Amino acid sequence: MRSVWGAGLGKAGVFSFLTGLFAVIVIGFGLMGGLAISQPPPVPGNGVPSGASVDRPVVTGKPNEHFPVGVAASGIQVPGSVRQGEVLKVRVNDLSRFARASSNGTVTLANRKAELFPQQDGSLLAMVPVSVFQTPGSYALKVFDPGDNLVNTYKVTIQDAHYRTQNVTVSKTTEGLQPLPGELEAIQALKDTISAVKYWSEPFMSPTVDCQNSPFGVKRLHNGIPTGDYHKGVDLRSPAGRPIHAISGGKVQIARMYRLHGGTVGLDHGQGIGSIYIHMSRLNVKPGDMVKKGDVIGYVGSTGFATGPHLHWGMYVSGLPVNPNQWIADVPKCR
Numbered sequence: 001m002r003s004v005w006g007a008g009l010g011k012a013g014v015f016s017f018l019t020g021l022f023a024v025i026v027i028g029f030g031l032m033g034g035l036a037i038s039q040p041p042p043v044p045g046n047g048v049p050s051g052a053s054v055d056r057p058v059v060t061g062k063p064n065e066h067f068p069v070g071v072a073a074s075g076i077q078v079p080g081s082v083r084q085g086e087v088l089k090v091r092v093n094d095l096s097r098f099a100r101a102s103s104n105g106t107v108t109l110a111n112r113k114a115e116l117f118p119q120q121d122g123s124l125l126a127m128v129p130v131s132v133f134q135t136p137g138s139y140a141l142k143v144f145d146p147g148d149n150l151v152n153t154y155k156v157t158i159q160d161a162h163y164r165t166q167n168v169t170v171s172k173t174t175e176g177l178q179p180l181p182g183e184l185e186a187i188q189a190l191k192d193t194i195s196a197v198k199y200w201s202e203p204f205m206s207p208t209v210d211c212q213n214s215p216f217g218v219k220r221l222h223n224g225i226p227t228g229d230y231h232k233g234v235d236l237r238s239p240a241g242r243p244i245h246a247i248s249g250g251k252v253q254i255a256r257m258y259r260l261h262g263g264t265v266g267l268d269h270g271q272g273i274g275s276i277y278i279h280m281s282r283l284n285v286k287p288g289d290m291v292k293k294g295d296v297i298g299y300v301g302s303t304g305f306a307t308g309p310h311l312h313w314g315m316y317v318s319g320l321p322v323n324p325n326q327w328i329a330d331v332p333k334c335r
């Protein structure tokens with residue numbers, strides 16, 4: 001099952017997408033004072049600057065703090081554990097088995113594969129994503145050289161992230177909505193993009209200065225029935241008109257006013273990392289643009305299937321939605 005914000009949707013997934021989207025808003029408003037879900041969908045492009053204070057400092061993640069380095073063995077650093085929905089960094093320091101050929105080798109864990117990419121310090125780095133749905137336990141992480149020969153196997157524990165489950169009452173009005181032609185495909189393509197060039201560098205920055213009012217990974221039920229779906233990003237309680245910043249350098253792959261996602265920007269940060277920002281009132285970039293960390297890519301709105309202004313920010317690594325808080329762990333939760 002694929003769904004909200006990012007994933008390719010099958011027919012079943014479209015319904016799941018919609019319900020998931022509704023769920024986010026419900027959760028958000030539940031924390032904001034209980035606006036009714038029955039409020040009519042907003043008109044796209046209705047974001048109005050609120051004049052809210054923007055004098056809080058920009059929140060920036062601290063590199064390495066949330067990514068265990070691991071113990072080096074055979075010149076390869078592999079952390080011993082990773083949580084569901086997060087990313088394991090595998091670094092190769094001894095390149096004797098990794099002569100730069102057409103590829104740099106790969107890493108596999110729990111049926112996911114991530115490529116090793118060259119870094120500025122001369123090492124190779126693989127960002128290995130773990131699914132929210134991966135059963136916790138002990139797994140074999142395997143490192144393969146460019147010839148696809150097994151170099152070494154490591155034991156990695158996938159830990160239970162204890163994502164909550166939430167039930168949402170879904171309006172019938174969600175059922176008839178359809179995405180624009182190509183909308184879901186474009187977002188699936190962003191998720192699957194793995195460019196060899198590296199545009200990103202740490203630390204990343206939060207796309208807005210605001211607090212988070214819906215976390216990544218919340219498992220969804222609607223009308224009491226499990227959807228098999230979950231929240232594929234975080235929601236920032238940002239007022240309409242708030243500038244949205246690129247979390248790191250990247251190439252604009254999506255910049256379009258969609259029907260379901262609303263105003264959407266998708267960035268390819270290179271080497272398998274992507275980010276997406278939806279419900280924008282206005283876009284400030286176009287496809288093909290190169291952006292630097294901090295550039296304003298658009299403005300917060302409530303377009304698409306949203307009942308109020310907020311920013312949904314998602315991240316993808318090697319084809320999987322992952323928890324943005326692993327990069328930006330210092331964004332405050334809304335009170």
Ligand SMILES: [Zn+2]
Pocket residue numbers: 024214231233234235311312313
């Ligand atoms: Zn969201």
